[in-house]
Amino acid sequence: MGSVVLSLDAELAWGFHDRETIPADRVATARESWLRLLELFDDYEVPATWAVVGHLLLDSCDGDHADHPAADDWFERDPGTWEGRDEQWYGSKLVDAIENADADHEVGCHTFSHVEMRSVSREIASAEMRECVERSEERGLSVDSVVFPRNYVGHRDVLAAYGVKCYRGTQPRRWYDRGVLGSAAKLLGWPSKAVSPTLVTPEEDEYGLVDVPASLYLFCFEGRARAAAERVGDDPIVSMAKRGIDRASTEDGVFHMWLHPNNLTDERDFERMEAILEHLAAVRETTPLSVETMGSVAADIKDDEPLPREPIGPR
Template sequence: MTGSLTLSTEIELGWGTHDRGEYSYFSNRGTKESETLDELLHLCNKHDIPITFDIVGHLLHDSCSGEHEGSYPQGWWNEDPGTDAAIDPLFYAPELARRISNTETEHEIGTHTYSHILCENVSADTVRHEIERSREVHREFGLNSPKSIVFPRHQTPSYEVFSDLGIEVVRRPIEDYYIPENLARKFVWGVKRTHPTTELRKRDGIVETLCTPNPSLSSGFLQTGQTELHPLLKAIPLTIRQRILRQYIKSAVDRAVNQNGHVHLWTHLFNIANDEQLPPIKSGLKYLAKRRNDGDVTIHRMCDLPQLVNND
């Protein structure tokens, strides 16, 4: 049997939390996130593994005035510094997109909307404006218009809102995905859980690739970004905590193969921008490449998925 697998990484930096004005997840000037992207791209080149990078459109700007057209919630742009990449690299990061575009492996740069808009809080016109602005900045940057989108915090609007804007693929969470509320049970679940397989499906002309609600290419048992891990988790030896993620990724690959299904693993760039997350990810992707080379699994960017659905 042959399974299929998609990897996606959200690049949002400061825009990911600008509505909260909270930036403790990020390194100073995004230095660690930049270094981590280089390591990830090197790993992908080594194993010929393509990733879909969902990038907030504003990050493609070298600079801006801080003033933006469109109908937005009051105060939405308060955190926009109105400067440039040299002064505020958490809000302007065109160099990250250039590195992705110039690497040996042919990755996809999809969109994560223009300003990390939260679709449940705005009108359909604002959602359309966000996607249209993303298309514009992609073209200005020399990129193809995005064919895939991941909506911030998985707040996915009706497909009628954007189906005519060139978007063909949406990543959205698995419905009724079970996560225990009790902390003790949640801990046991986190250790023993396996990644579900799904089927690619087309709804209202849009291909859906389903994922877990929380990041699956990184682990909550490991440091997230620059924040301190909970002391109870930190008391567990690092090698054991890393083994949990390594085995989870490998198990996800195996389940895709054994169940002839689709698996979508994802994370944020800032999630893995530390020394704890990358080692098990490297091991897991090496295993994925081996199974791909053995003919057991295929790896697809989000923009490639419509072809799989249309060929069924």
């Protein structure tokens, strides 16, 4: 019997601060979407792993990150204000909402300032994890799970040094994700009709971390392809998610869905999520299917005895 995992890249404006243009529609609705998703998860009693950018644990900041080894302009867009004034950059109240939800969510880590871990120095990676761990400890939280920004895996040894238990590994690519044929397949809605999502097998890596790979990005099928498919049938992502949930209810493995709160920008996006959660709840009522967080999956795999950890840099 398998299980289902949901993880979210919770980042607000930090997910785009290194890009030339910040998508106004996604950032403007991100806080509301975050809170509405929490309500949906409560309605269907579904726990999730919320991988939160560490800076969002703050309710204010002076904008001075002189102790951080990143380039001088890395924090250029940090307004150095407070949550009530610049709510796209601070998320303390949103993290409160996660902790106060009825569902037993996990607060994970999405680095401190949304760095691409495969392309930064070990010094920067260490500073990012150190900040996240310290800010989390101030709230009485532990950092057990990490989601790498843009899914670029890197510096796993640094995660291990800070006591992290698991991370979201890369989603296996399928033929319909590639090239002209894949684009045509998506336009016709083939993924939902012909392909079953992957059940992944979490495994402990050489650093003692548990890799919990992704199975399905819930907003990978958008734009013209989604519109065309919805004109002739159901939302292809809902169909694929239902198929993955059904597989997990009868087979071994983990069906790991993921998304960003800022993916939900209009009502049909919430309809997608509710359809998936409603199906998950219905299947769970009639089968022994479990819904887990990344941290609980790792706890099932790792030995109870923790490995010795040595944080890198000052604390």
